[in-house]
Amino acid sequence: MKNYALVTGSADRIGKAVALHLAAQGYNLLLHYNSSAEKAEKLKKEIEEMQNGVKAELLQFNFLFDNDFDEIFRSLKHKNIILDILVNCASDFVPSDFSLPGSQLLEKEFNINFKNAYLVTKAFARVYKSGNIINFIDTKVSKNQTVHLDYILSKKLLQEFTKISAVELAPNFRVNGIAPGLILPPEGKDENYLLNLAQNIPLKKIGNLGEITKAIQFILDSEFFTGQTLFIDGGEHLV
Template sequence: MNMKNYALVTGSSDRIGKAVAIHLAKQDYNLVLHYNSSKEKAQKLKDEIESIYGDLKVELLQINFLTENDFDQIFEELKKKKITIEVLVNCASDFIPSNFEDKGSDLFDKEMTINFKNAYLLTKAFARVFGKGNIINFVDTKVSKNSTVHLDYILSKKLLNDFTKISAVELAPNIRVNGIAPGLILPPPGKDESYLLNLAKDIPLKTVGNLEEILKALQFILDSYFFTGQILYIDGGDHLV
C-alpha cells in the first residue's frame, strides 16, 4: 500500500509541469494535477500515470488562476478527501512578450496574477492548512538580469524569486521553500530546438539543456533536508553573463 502523501503540481498538463508530475509519480507520490482549460491533456496524463503506476492515486484539480480563489477552502476540501499535500510545485506560468511601448495594465495584471499572485496565495494557504512540507517555485534564469523583451513576465518572476527567499525564512523549519530557474530548456510555442541553439551561442556552456536536467534539480531539492531559500539555475551559466 502506498503511504506517500500527495504532491500538487500547478500547470501540470504540459511542458515542464507535465515532466515534473511524471517524475514525482516515479518517486511514488500520489498526485493532484492542476489545470485550467487543458482538461483533455490533464485527463490523458492522469490515465497515463495510473496505467503505469497502478498503486498511485491521481486527482484532477481545475482552477482558473485569473479568477478569485479561496485556496484555504480548496485545500480544506482536499483534506476532507484524506488528501494531504506534502509537496507544492508552483509551475503554472504565462509567457508573453512586452516592453515599455505597451499601454495599459491588462497584460501586467495577467502576468502578475498567473506567475506570482497565485503562487503567493497557494504558499500561504499551504502553510496554514498543511503546516509542513516542501514548496518548489519555478522562476526563470532571466530574473538575474535587467534587460528583457518580456517585461511584465520577468517582473512577475522577479517577485516570485524574492518571495521564495522570504517564504523560506518565514516558514522554516517546518516548510522548505526553494526555486528552480530554467534557461534554454524548451523552445517557446512555434519555435524549434534550432531557435534555442542559436541563443546558446551567447551563454557560457554554448549548449541547451533538457527536461532531465530540471528533474535532477527537483530531486536534489526533495532529497536535501538542509537546503532552503535557494534558486537552482539550470541554465548553462546564462545568469552569469
C-alpha cells in the same frame, strides 16, 4: 506509498515532466490545469497506468479568477489527502516592453506568475502546517534587460517571495526555486531557435527536461537546503 504532491500547470511542458517524475518516485498527484482538460486527463491516465500503484486527481481552476485556496485545501484534507509537496509551475510567458501602453498585461502576468503562487503557498502553509514548496522562476530574473518586461517583473517578485517564505515558514517548510534556461522552445519556435541562443551562454548547449527533474529530486533529498534558486541554465544567468 507516499503522500500527495500538487503541481500547478501540470498538463504540459515542464509541469507535466515534474508530475511524471514525482509519480515515478511514488507520490500521488494532484494535477492542476486551467483549460487543458484533455491533456490533463491523458496525464492522469498515464500516471495511473504506472506499475507502482500511484493515484492522480485533477484540480481545475483559473488563476485569472478569485479562488478560495484555503477551502480547496481544507476539502482535500477532509478527504484524507495529505499534501507533502507543492510545485508552483503554472506560468504565462508573453513578450512586452516599455512601448506597450496600459497595465492589462502586467495584471495578467502578475496574477498568473506571482499572485496565485503567493496565495496557494499561504493557503498550503495554513492548512497543512509542513511540507516542501518549489517555485518555478526563470533564469532571466538575474538580468535587467528584457523583451518580456511584465513576465520578468512577476518572476522577480516570485524569487523574492521564495526567500521570504523560506524564512517565515521555517522550520516546518522548505521553500526553494528552480530557474530554467534554454530547456524548451517557446510556442511557435523549434529546437533550432534554442540552439542559436545557446551560442551566447557559457556552456553553448541547451538543456532538457531531465535536468529539471534532477533539480527537483535534489531539492527534495536535501533536507538542509532552503531559500535557494537553482539555475538550470548552462550558466546563462552569469552573462
